[in-house]
Amino acid sequence: MQIIDLDESHLNSYFCCLEDWSNDMLETGDHKQRWYRHMQDKGLRVKLAIEDGLACGMIQYLPIEHSIVKGQDLYFIHCIWVHGHKQGVGNRQKRGMGTALLRAAEADARMRGAKGMAAWGLWLPFWMKASWFKKQGFEKVERDGIAQLLWKPFCPDAQPPAWMKKTQDPVRIPGKVRVTAFISGWCQAQNMVFERAKRASQTFGDRVYFEQIDTLDRAVLDQWGIADGLFIDGKQVWTGPPPSYEKILKKIEKRVKKLKT
Ligand SMILES: CC(C)(COP(=O)(O)OP(=O)(O)OC[C@H]1O[C@@H](n2cnc3c(N)ncnc32)[C@H](O)[C@@H]1OP(=O)(O)O)[C@@H](O)C(=O)NCCC(=O)NCCS
Incomplete structure (x- = not known):
């Protein structure tokens, strides 16, 4: 297994979360492509785990100032995903790929001068599990419903991240x-x-x-x-x-x- 930076040859796989086989991915529009192009200039990093020549895992992280949470001088992991379905490349989880991706991302963030890494996860045992990050040395910062914000500071002067808070709800329109x-x-x-x-x-x-x-x-x-x-x-x-x-x-x-x- 090899960890590489995302390259042109794997872009399509990346854009469908490595689920090239999924019909659901045909219903996602071009929003991910737009986000990717926008964030490329803002320091977005994507790494892939390659096995048998196939992309089986991915991690995407970017300077937290451009992410969906608040913080400074940290890198925020939007998602890490090791393919776990039967279809396509099959279930590749629980064989060390996630750990290898996270380690590579952390080393990269340190090299780029980050003061730490932040991530989100669910405290329930499905989707992106907060407990997995905790085993990898992350600590909980705050909870928001079933989601937890976690971080791993690299130096003593690192400042913890914070959730963004909803400021308002859309108001109803009479007759519609x-x-x-x-x-x-x-x-x-x-x-x-x-x-x-x-x-x-x-x-x-x-x-x-x-x-x-x-x-x-x-x-x-x-x-x-x-x-x-x-x-x-x-x-x-x-x-x-x-x-x-x-x-x-x-x-x-x-x-x-x-x-x-
Ligand atoms: C969380 C996730 C990234 C972890 O990836 P992974 O490759 O399964 O992780 P690892 O193999 O490094 O570690 C998982 C477990 O397998 C164990 N493991 C690692 N190598 C192993 C091996 N060779 N044999 C047996 N077990 C092994 C690890 O000890 C670890 O055990 P733990 O869960 O008790 O800590 C992956 O499970 C995943 O993608 N989950 C879904 C996340 C998701 O929904 N992402 C989308 C968010 S938008």
């Missing part, structure tokens, strides 16, 4: 259903939710007001304090793991039926 979709682009699961919500909203014509809030724009992110999320009439919809198109459609339809004709 308001669907508000926040999108930053870094996460294909969230990009999929965005595209499904947009498509579902369009089926109701002018009874539904669909709005896209583009949080790749830092000023917009700071204004709302939400990077990715779906709100229907001001109420946040649970989007991890991504709800199906039908589920989102039903949720909007339920609100549309309540509109006075």
